Amino acid sequence: MTDAPDGNRAPGTGPAPGAATRVLVLNCGSSSVKYQLLDMADDSRLAAGLVERIGEDASRLVHTPAGGRRRERTVAVPDHESALKALSAELAADGHGLDSPRLAAVGHRVVHGGLRFTEPTVVDDGVLAEIERLVPVAPLHNPANITGIRTARALNPRLPQIAVFDTAFHTTMPEHAARYAIDVATADAHRVRRYGFHGTSHAYVSRRTAELLxxxxxxxxxxxxxxxxxxxxxxxxxxxxxxxxxxxxxxxxxxxxxxxxxxxxxxxxxxxxxxxxxxxxxxxxxxxxxxxxxxxxxxxxxxxxxxxxxxxxxxxxxxxxxxxxxxxxxxxxxxxxxxxxxxxxxxxxxxxxxxxxxxxxxxxxxxxxxxxxxxxxxxxxxxxxxxxxxxxxxxxxxxxxxxxxxxxxxxxxxxxxxx
CATH class of the missing domain: 3.30.420.40 (ATPase, nucleotide binding domain)
Incomplete structure (x- = not known):
């Protein structure tokens, strides 16, 4: 796993205005892709959108640039690759394409990271293989996340792909909170334990609550x-x-x-x-x-x-x-x-x-x-x-x-x- 700094730092602390301060966030579901483009120099949103009903006859794309008018249209999107190409074209129309030198990375929401992935991680072939090995404990989510990562890598192989895991924030749970009271050998053999989800939300909200206080x-x-x-x-x-x-x-x-x-x-x-x-x-x-x-x-x-x-x-x-x-x-x-x-x-x-x-x-x-x-x-x-x-x-x-x-x-x- 790639070493990383504290993944729970406050947004807005660290990034300075510069050439590559933007991150495209992708949340790939089984039949949809939600996305946002953010500039970490000031935490601003440059665009947001959604491609849904992927694989159906009439897929729907909604794109809203910052300060601009929402664009909505029916498109032919047979698969996730087509969906990412379509959203990339929308971003490019606003001057924010995947080949932009100001784009620092693509951040992927990955639902299940097991016990190995406790921090945001640069995706390479080994990381992708491990995420695939976790599919049995997240069969509804990880396959779509994997598809999004593979597609984004293919569209721009030089751009860092960063996996951010829903489970990561919860890996600090003590063993007595994470364990189920079942046979230990069986549990370990099949990765049965409490992992927790919505981790990025819990991390963000707990930190913002402290700031309120x-x-x-x-x-x-x-x-x-x-x-x-x-x-x-x-x-x-x-x-x-x-x-x-x-x-x-x-x-x-x-x-x-x-x-x-x-x-x-x-x-x-x-x-x-x-x-x-x-x-x-x-x-x-x-x-x-x-x-x-x-x-x-x-x-x-x-x-x-x-x-x-x-x-x-x-x-x-x-x-x-x-x-x-x-x-x-x-x-x-x-x-x-x-x-x-x-x-x-x-x-x-x-x-x-x-x-x-x-x-x-x-x-x-x-x-x-x-x-x-x-x-x-x-x-x-x-x-x-x-x-x-x-x-x-x-x-x-x-x-x-x-x-x-x-x-x-x-x-x-x-x-x-x-x-």
Whole structure:
């Protein structure tokens, strides 16, 4: 693995204006590519876009240059190579092509890095082979990430390709938090342990929360609640993750949009033996037909809250189950950390749903948690405090920026190498 400086440095600290200060961030899914171009001289966004429905008859490309008008069109995109060529053409039209001398690197979001990849890493053939070996523990994500890396390398072989791993931030968990209580030899043979995900978000948000408190990350303990369609919690002590809710896969933990989160493992055996479901059908059930959608038919929290206001009992049950699980993790991580300085809400639901935030800390005054109704109701894109001024534990809303975090980590690595 390539040596690197601290991958959790604050964006904006280090990069100086110069010839090559830009990073293209790629997030490749099975049928989509999301991208952003950032300039690390000032953390500015030069462009952002999306190519979706790759492989279908009518793929869609959306590109928005900084300060410019959004461009949207239907294109023929049979594969990821075509998708990257299409987005490269859009960037080139704005003067930001992949051959630009100002482009320092391409930063790739890679979901699973196992235990080997604890930092951002320059991709070579050996690194790519190791990411491929991790496909069995991330079959829905790593293959698409690999395709994106290979395609970007082919388009510009001289440009550094930097893998930034969702799991990396969580590799600081102590062994007693990462281990499952199963036979050690079996676990080790098949890489069964808690890895955690959303690591770039937890790293960014925990650091930004410390800044809100006027302290360094090493001086604070933070519980981060990343609440989107996928949801995860982390306990961060002094800038280092000591526990997280997702495990071997992103299925474990909090109730999510379509994922169950925590269930008794015997539920799987019961459904196979009694309901006659196949293993693949149970997998689909727990990942795609569970969570909020499984409980009430909707996975959009805004729609669920609308239904709650109308007296819909299934929506109310879904909301109550969701919040109950949140409270359990807040309580558990308060115990893990011992002392908590802040609880930070982030991602789509965490940043935008005041009712979820209020309900999650309701009744937790014994843990020092409360929100100010007025502050909680305010809408803003800026990091902000929503707890009363005299609250023992700060409650914050901190918009996440995974793309900026990936770009910062990628740039720090190439700048360090050049230095």
């Amino acid at each position: 006027g302290k360094r990350p090493q001086e604070v303990n933070v519980i981060v609640l990343h609440l989107g369609n996928g949801a995860s919690a982390s306990a961060v002590r002094g800038g280092r993750c000591v526990d997280t809710s997702m495990g071997l896969t992103p299925l474990e933990g909090l109730v999510m949009g379509t994922r169950s989160g925590d269930v008794d493992p015997a539920v799987v055996f019961h459904l196979v033996r009694v309901a006659g479901l196949s293993v693949d059908e149970v997998d689909t059930l727990l990942n795609q037909r569970s969570g909020l959608a499984g409980l009430c038919g909707d996975n959009d929290m805004r729609e669920i809250l609308r239904r709650v206001d109308e007296g819909d009992e299934r929506a109310q049950l879904a909301f109550d189950v969701y919040v109950h699980r949140l409270k359990k993790y807040i309580g558990a991580y308060s115990a893990v950390l011992g002392t908590v300085d802040a609880v930070a809400f982030t991602a789509g639901v965490g940043e935008n749903s005041a009712p979820v935030r209020a309900a999650a800390v309701d009744g937790l005054a014994g843990l020092g948690l409360a929100v100010d109704p007025g502050l909680n109701a305010e809408r803003s894109d800026a990091p902000r405090l929503i707890s009363p001024p005299d609250a023992p534990v700060t409650v914050a809303v901190v918009p996440t920026d995974e793309e900026l975090e990936i770009a910062a980590q990628a740039y720090a690595l190439v700048a360090h190498a050049d230095g």
